[in-house]
Amino acid sequence: MDDDDLRRGRPTTHKAYGEATAILVGDALQGEAFRVLATAPDIDAELRVRLIEVLARAAGWQGMVGGQHLDIAGADDVREIHDRKTGALLAASVEAGAIVGGADATAVAAFRTFGSELGWLFQLVDDLLDEVGTDEELGKPSGSDRRHDKRTAVATHGGVDGLRTTVEEQRDVCLRLALGLPNDGGALGSIVEYIAARDR
């Protein structure tokens, strides 16, 4: 199998069931996500439509789809690509929690910023592990992103050592943002530490 055919040690959907079915599954899951939000029990309809708008922007051309387009179009800005490809959905999930929890507009914006920076931390660690992780830990061959010429953060952060430093700096950015949230960010600080320290 090609490197692209494994995720967490298991064959990808497009390998196991074929390209057409994999694309259909993605389409189905997108619609299903909106259906689940639209029919969520015990959440006011006014909040449900806000959640749907947040998810639509994160998943759509403003977010994930736009980032994927930048990626395949060969854009140079690694941060921009990943803010949209992966950061937008992570920021949206944090923002959604704030909305459901009844946070005011200022707090919702702060949660969203935290989520976006957390997404970038996640991506930096992902790129670091792609260089230094073992195949067994990663569930896919290490170095596969670099070998596929994906635009990783290693190249733009002075190699592995530079990237390690950037990860630590970004962890601190996230921890400071968490402390600025209501209730000192609750459990979010430990999520930052978890993501910064993960080895798979």
Added chain:
Amino acid sequence: MDDDDLRRGRPTTHKAYGEATAILVGDALQGEAFRVLATAPDIDAELRVRLIEVLARAAGWQGMVGGQHLDIAGADDVREIHDRKTGALLAASVEAGAIVGGADATAVAAFRTFGSELGWLFQLVDDLLDEVGTDEELGKPSGSDRRHDKRTAVATHGGVDGLRTTVEEQRDVCLRLALGLPNDGGALGSIVEYIAARDR
């Protein structure tokens, strides 16, 4: 160009911009549709979440995605495939109008049934035109669906003459259903006639 590369006389998106971009555009438009519904002005949030649920079911595994899966999996039931691939979205659009217009549950169900039967009429006419229309009228080479071994209604309705009869019967089914709707279906009857008589 291959037959599959033209729609209404113009190159398809996947031909003009490539497969990856075409898939991304589809993903983007799906999310955008939900965003538009979630933020629709002058519609109560309670109605907006109902519209989103209706669209999600019509587009998702319960509807279009499920129909496409049946199609590529080689299912035999032409009506089932098209009810889900194209009928579900048409039924949903009629149902959505009924919901926004404040119809009660019984009327919403009647509008939905009408929309579903209208979708089947549309598909029957599509299959008929694929056999008897000219390339110029269709914007794609006639017979292309049959040549691509798509499961068309011609084969299951005793050829072109049998299919013409079926189209007329289905037109009458739709007209009767329209007359059973509030206000005798308003302009929906003329939409039935338009679809039954279209030649492109």
